[in-house]
């Protein structure tokens with residue numbers, strides 16, 4: 001059998017792209033590049049720099065299994081430290097030379113000679129495989145509120161924070177009450193002249209001591225004993241199974257966690273009127289659960305206010321709500337989230353016979369086991385559709401998927417096939433099982449969240465980690481069309 005090193009283009013240098021790069025490197029592949037449109041690595045941790053940005057997953061588990069970091073400064077690290085960690089991992093694993101930063105992919109087209117990947121500016125890269133590690137929370141969403149162009153103060157979206165904006169001593173509006181809104185309110189309130197949060201839907205906010213420092217002694221112990229560090233990581237990974245358990249099954253464990261969220265509200269907010277305004281009418285954990293140790297205090301402060309009245313327009317000097325009240329403002333912060341199901345779009349991605357991703361996903365994003373799409377030969381996604389946001393470690397999921405893809409690359413290297421493409425039947429079967437498993441999940445208990453696609457499916461992983469591992473340990477050839485040199489599919 002001939003041996004050839006496949007040419008691979010990885011698109012994106014966030015958690016998924018870095019993982020794919022490290023796994024390919026470790027498997028001995030040498031002919032790959034990581035193309036990133038941003039000016040640095042880290043994905044969401046590069047793009048998001050808003051005040052208060054902290055990861056709500058403890059850092060000793062929010063890290064790559066292959067790169068445990070002993071000395072996180074906080075139990076829940078801040079965004080800038082996480083971004084630096086990603087940069088350090090890229091350097092430590094020798095990926096710097098493979099990186100193409102400031103390089104946006106505009107087109108990726110499959111033809112008789114494999115993939116042609118075109119960058120903004122026109123440069124073309126040829127590849128045998130494309131790995132799309134393009135992320136989910138990537139394109140900021142700003143609602144179309146009439147009059148925004150008239151506002152004479154500053155306007156900013158949290159995901160494109162502008163360091164030049166003055167917030168100290170200003171009258172600030174924060175629109176949105178998700179994880180981001182809660183963090184930015186907590187960070188800006190202490191030094192604002194006035195801070196008003198416009199919350200269309202209240203969120204359950206589970207209390208957690210997010211500002212806790214990681215003890216220095218722990219860092220020293222973990223650095224001195226890497227095996228113990230690895231064991232800690234595995235134990236945390238195992239322990240985090242409770243998150244999937246809470247999300248997937250309506251057991252006493254879910255009810256206990258939900259009680260904790262309700263308790264957080266009642267014990268933290270004494271003002272009855274504010275508490276009523278902050279009380280959601282859906283179950284805790286239905287939306288992505290928000291964690292904070294400071295939000296309830298911040299929104300209850302004398303210089304803070306919560307407004308649940310819908311916004312009707314933005315004026316030159318502030319914004320007006322539907323009840324006619326005008327709120328005078330200096331700064332408007334949109335913490336209004338993302339277009340969460342865009343994945344590779346707006347890239348012109350075309351697979352077999354010119355099929356575009358927009359056509360293939362006319363009824364919403366769907367993939368086989370998060371990673372393969374019918375009609376798109378030799379293309380895989382890492383952290384693609386149905387990835388487990390909030391229920392299973394994303395780093396674990398990305399590494400598992402990258403190792404799965406690597407098995408196909410190894411077979412290609414050995415000359416076993418030319419093209420591999422998942423079948424429509426296998427994809428339908430997988431998606432049917434996903435839809436069925438979504439039934440008893442907490443995400444399906446009657447709230448409106450970014451997890452829902454426009455077609456009303458839930459874009460999450462409804463199984464536990466064991467099932468994920470089983471589904472992605474080794475490819476099942478029966479689910480794929482495998483193309484050979486003679487043109488036959490076998």
Ligand code: NAP
Pocket residue numbers: 054055056057137143144175176177178179180181183198199200201288311335336337338389448450
């Ligand atoms: P989000 O959860 O989608 O929240 C967007 C907010 O904007 C919601 O409160 C939404 O209200 C509101 N909104 C949207 N359009 C509006 C409009 N026209 N008028 C008024 N309000 C409007 O976005 P996010 O807070 O940026 O969080 C997104 C995800 O990012 C999180 O769920 C989490 O997965 C991730 N994240 C993680 C961390 C972390 O620490 N790891 C931190 C930040 C974000 P409705 O609820 O009514 O739609």
